[in-house]
Amino acid sequence: METTTESRFRVLGPAPDYPDDLLLLDRADHEPVRVVVDAGGDLAETVEALRPGYLVAATLAWDDGDARFVDCDIEERTLFTFKNGVSGLFEAALETMEEAHQEGVGVTGRPTFSTDGEPNGAVYAFAEQPGERDVFEEIRTGALPLEPLLDRLDEAEDCDHEVFVFHPLEHDFVVVYLVLQKHSVLADTVRDTYDCPRPSEV
Structure with a gap:
């Protein structure tokens, strides 16, 4: 069963031990989450543009134990x-x-x-x-x-x-x-x- 979370996240940078993935901080509970970067289509362009410090509104989905982007919009470019x-x-x-x-x-x-x-x-x-x-x-x-x-x-x-x-x-x-x-x-x-x-x- 797929679980999704919608929140605002701070991009921290590459995830420790997983340099191809991103580490985000959930603004709601200040919990870090590792996100596998394999988005396609228009979403890939947005995810590719993310830099450490950016604030995003995103929906994440867990369908195999790892979080992945379902949607992502850049709100701030700190x-x-x-x-x-x-x-x-x-x-x-x-x-x-x-x-x-x-x-x-x-x-x-x-x-x-x-x-x-x-x-x-x-x-x-x-x-x-x-x-x-x-x-x-x-x-x-x-x-x-x-x-x-x-x-x-x-x-x-x-x-x-x-x-x-x-x-x-x-x-x-x-x-x-x-x-x-x-x-x-x-x-x-x-x-x-x-x-x-x-x-x-x-």
Whole structure:
């Protein structure tokens, strides 16, 4: 018997151990789900265009134990970028990590502003827990969802964003930088500074 689920999903990227499949995060319950990519026809073109960070309204079907797309519509084109081994972190990230360290908290964040004093994003520092949790991997696989942080960003401005998840070489933190405006000068600067080319999009 075929089971279907209709929901809004965040695209996380290739599924661990299944690089040809996609890992999605169900916005309803924040549960990750692996989706086999074998859609045909017009749906294939939409699925082919999906990038990490996109928000989609989709119907999934399980007919042999694996989820597959029945329908998929792209609602938002926010981009996620994951980078391991980052060095030379920007000042706001360093200050946020220091604040978390001094206060002894697992996560803390702060808004960032342009040179004109306008809000342009938010940076968060998540303390690593060596031997207990791999925070970088948890964020990448949806075990630690970023959706509550993205909801706050959406409250500030309803637009597509760019989200950078950095695992620094020299610090026991994972840095998450949510840039308010996609294709902004700030987003371009972060990509250039940390060698994170923007993926091609249709």
